[in-house]
Amino acid sequence: MSRSRKPDWLKMRPPSGREFAGIRETLREHDLNTVCEEANCPNLGECWSGRSAGREGGGGTATFMLMGERCSRGCNFCDVETGGMEPLDPDEPANVASAIAEIGLDYVVLTSVDRDDLSDQGAGHFAETIREIKHRHPGILVEVLIPDFQGEEHLIERIVDAGPDVIAHNVETVERLQFPVRDRRAGYEQSLSVLEYADRESDIYTKTSIMLGHGEYDHEVYQTLTDLRERGVDIVTLGQYLQPSRSHLEVQRYDHPDKYETWRRVAEEELDFLYCASGPMVRSSYKAGELFVDAVLREGRSVEEARQRARERSAT
Structure with a gap:
């Protein structure tokens, strides 16, 4: 079965650049995984090439994926492999x-595969990684996608007790299509x-992400935003x-960027979200959201x- 043709606004720039190559080499040296690669993120080239840092001389950004390359669950949208779980690497937090x-x-953004096979489902390993980062680099902001x-x-x-600056968990889609x-x-x-x-x-920012294109209706997206x-x-x-x-769910619809802008206005101006990044190429770990949180926290503003x-x- 052939996949539906993507519209022009979904064309991606191939990964390239000195920062991109440097990050990839560093990850290989420390035997680390990123969701950027494992899930074939369309923004990998842009983020790893450094333009996401938002300031002069800034480096690239990457979302580290903890606890291996294989997930204990099998979501039909995700490109991460399922099953064949391996032991945790005790050196991963330090690496x-x-x-x-x-x-x-x-x-820094940390995420992980699901580890339903572990007695604590990997929560301890996740928390240890957060603490290791905060101990070595007190000024670094840490977002976790759990x-x-x-x-x-x-x-x-x-996870809360480990002290991240943002806790994210993705609802992924509307209730009917879970x-x-x-x-x-x-x-x-x-x-x-x-x-x-x-x-x-906690007094920590909370964050989530919704994928569009699975056949959801507008009223269902609005209801999801309201529930959140x-x-x-x-x-x-x-x-x-x-x-x-071809083995994953087919795309049911490609929404125009104007539709995403409408959802941004609804989220921010009607429903009072602190921030909404909305666009065809936006992903849960996305530079605009990271820069928003970075700016707010470094200004010394509390969540409240x-x-x-x-x-x-x-x-107003």
Whole structure:
């Protein structure tokens, strides 16, 4: 079965550049994985080439993927391999911290495969990596994109206690399409509960991402955004789903960039999200969202101060 033809606005620039090559070499030296490569992110060339740093002399950015290259779940949108789980690398937290110093990052994104096979589903390894980075590099901002940990709050608490600056967990799609898009062990309410707990138990920004193009209706996207705000989510990204291979779910629709701009206005101006990055090529770990958080936190604003400014912005 042939894949649907992509519109012109989804053309990607091939990876290149000195920064891109340098990051790739550093990752290989430390035997590290990135979701940028494992999930075939369309922004890999742009981010790794350094233009995402947003300031003169800044380096590239990469999202480190912890706990191996293979996932215990099999979501039908994702290009990460499933099954054949391997033991955790005890040196990975230190290796990530070392690589960060060599690459020259000051905003780090950590994510992971799902590890339902482990007694703590990898929460301890995740937390150890956060602490190692914060210990070695106190000025670095750390965003974590965590699994749902099957909704077990004591495991989410381990992440909160490690002190990241942003906790993200992706709801991925609207409630009706959770399956077949996601693995059956995931779920809409379970993901909302993870985000709600992270918001309730910490003074940390919460973030999520929605893929469009699976056949969702506008009213379902609006309802999803509403549900997320009611659970306290601060930042949301919306992007176009792209079929990784013929064995994955087909794209049902390609929305024009103007549609994404409409969703951005709805999210920020009507629903009071602190920030919304919305566009066909936007992904959950996306430079615009990272730069927003970087600017807010380095200005010394608290989460509550930022939320109050968002409310004032929407009221005008």
